[in-house]
Amino acid sequence: MQQTSLATTGFELAAKRTRKRAFLAEMDQVIPWSDLLALIAPHAPAGRTGRPPFAIEVMLRIHLLQQFFGHSDPAMEEALHDIPLYREFAHLDAGITRLPDESTILRFRHLLEQHDLGQQILALVNAQLTERGLMLKQGTVIDATLISAPSSTKNHSGERDPEMHQTKKGNQWHFGMKTHIGVDADSGLVHTVTTTAANAHDITQAHALLHGQEEVVFADSGYRGVHKREEVQAQHPDVDWQIAMMPGQRKAMDQSQPVNALKEQLEQIKASIRAKVEHPFRVIKCQFGHRKVRYRGLAKNTSQLLVMFALSNLWMVRKRILQALQA
Structure with missing residues (x-):
């Protein structure tokens, strides 16, 4: 038995x-x-x-x-x-x-x-975080990251996802999509998300990543010249754009000169603020393990990413929320 x-x-x-x-x-x-x-x-x-x-x-x-x-x-x-x-x-x-x-x-x-509920979920979460004083709206940091997609054609259609594309970053080719985000410069919480094929330039989405209430925007050197674009001048004419200096130009500065030393300090301050935009990317890629697209097409993947960034916002401030609930 x-x-x-x-x-x-x-x-x-x-x-x-x-x-x-x-x-x-x-x-x-x-x-x-x-x-x-x-x-x-x-x-x-x-x-x-x-x-x-x-x-x-x-x-x-x-x-x-x-x-x-x-x-x-x-x-x-x-x-x-x-x-x-x-x-x-x-x-x-x-x-x-x-x-x-x-x-x-x-x-x-x-x-x-x-029903586009992913966008509404992100907006709902952000509204509650703003009410709690966890998200300010005076500054924004923008950036983009690549998310890989299957490059193989061994599938039922015999072709790659037509909405994805390949792009070269450094000396390596990538196939997939780009996720562009705008985050609060104070807390690092995501307030805006857009997606494109991987070959789209980051600067094309700069105007869409601002909520309209910020006074200053921080971005890396890939966004240089963004203030001259028509859509930016039309929608955000009063924004102060703080764009990072080109790495080669920064390296070539003579640090012994007082002016260049001040410029270097300014670049370090801007870099410390821009670093906050990397935190949400780390959460979805390392904490949630989202390094490759799960679906075909941008619409489905965008809906998923909106929910994930809403969850990443909650994850990043969970300790402060729990302390407030226990108080």
């Missing part, structure tokens, strides 16, 4: 507070669930026939789990079956008879894309 396992008799070991469990516990407290659900609820299907649909909160939690850990729709379905912690975070009770399958997960993602 097979011996009964203690894992099925109610004598389970106490759950260790692993890094993944601690991460999900913190995010569970700082995510504004009620406001997000109110945002999505008007667009959710009624489900009057057939099996009752899963609760919106359950599907939203599963969607955010995908962003946290980089799961595709099929992988997310399997993870829900395999990992109790995921079911716990998604509020799927132990006695539930079925779990959302990959088609259900996909339909919820399409719901967010169809």
Whole structure:
């Protein structure tokens, strides 16, 4: 006779507070669930026939789990079956008879894309952070990063994604897309996101990355001459553009001259401010593991990135939010 396992008799070991469990516990407290659900609820299907649909909160939690850990729709379905912690975070009770399958997960993602809810989620999160005094609007830092896409043509269509493109950075070629962001110069929180094919120049998106209330904008040397562009002069004529000096020009300065020494100090100050734009990129690439696109086309990937940057904003200020909640 097979011996009964203690894992099925109610004598389970106490759950260790692993890094993944601690991460999900913190995010569970700082995510504004009620406001997000109110945002999505008007667009959710009624489900009057057939099996009752899963609760919106359950599907939203599963969607955010995908962003946290980089799961595709099929992988997310399997993870829900395999990992109790995921079911716990998604509020799927132990006695539930079925779990959302990959088609259900996909339909919820399409719901967010169809109604442009990714942009609204980012705006909602930023509005709450602004109310808490965590995001100011006097300055902006802008930058872009490359996100790789599959370059192989061994797929059902026999071609690469037509909305992606290749570009050369340094001595290496990259195929994929660019994510352009505008972040708050004080906190480093993302307020604006745009996407393009990888071969688009960073400067073409500069005007779209400003919210219109900033007085000064910081950018690297790739944006030199941005103040002369027509769209910038038309939409943001009063902005003070602080563009980094070209590296070669900066290296050639004679530091023994007092004027050049002051210029070097100014460049160091500008560089310390610009460094804040790299923090959100680090969160989505290292913390969330998003180094390659998950879908074909810019629209789907943009919707995903908007949600991820909303989550990265919450992640970056989670300690301050939790301290305020405990006070």
